[in-house]
Amino acid sequence: MNIVSAKSAHWTDEQLIDHLYGVGPTDGHLNQCDQCHSRLSAMETRRQQFSPEELVSDQFLAAQRRAIYARMSKPHHWWQDVPVRRWAAAAASIAVLSGSLTVYEMRQREIADARADAQLAQDVSQMSFESEAQATAPLHGLFVE
Numbered sequence: 001m002n003i004v005s006a007k008s009a010h011w012t013d014e015q016l017i018d019h020l021y022g023v024g025p026t027d028g029h030l031n032q033c034d035q036c037h038s039r040l041s042a043m044e045t046r047r048q049q050f051s052p053e054e055l056v057s058d059q060f061l062a063a064q065r066r067a068i069y070a071r072m073s074k075p076h077h078w079w080q081d082v083p084v085r086r087w088a089a090a091a092a093s094i095a096v097l098s099g100s101l102t103v104y105e106m107r108q109r110e111i112a113d114a115r116a117d118a119q120l121a122q123d124v125s126q127m128s129f130e131s132e133a134q135a136t137a138p139l140h141g142l143f144v145e
């Protein structure tokens with residue numbers, strides 16, 4: 001848009017916009033000047049292209065109002081206020097943590113059992129050497145490596 005100076009005596013864009021809304025100057029310039037009249041016509045055309053009545057139809061507004069009334073008339077239950085998504089995320093986190101802890105505990109128990117088995121084998125081996133009869137001790141001396 002161009003802004004026409006007051007020197008040329010043509011209306012400025014603000015004056016033309018004011019005229020569109022019925023509060024513009026009343027000096028009758030539009031009746032005499034074809035240039036300002038064509039600028040005003042272009043503004044009116046542009047205004048009608050983006051008219052709010054065309055963007056939002058009565059049917060749309062009526063449907064919106066019906067949806068609001070229908071929603072307001074529905075009974076309100078206490079569980080609708082519970083933030084399900086927040087609690088679902090917390091419950092999922094707790095489930096993952098408890099599952100990980102269970103797996104960790106099972107793995108630690110297996111390791112402890114393996115250590116206990118090794119210790120048991122070592123103890124039995126030790127006991128077998130200790131329970132050997134004293135009479136067989138000289139025989140070991142024959143097989144010195």
Ligand SMILES: [Zn+2]
Nearest residue numbers: 010011033036
């Ligand atoms: Zn003019």
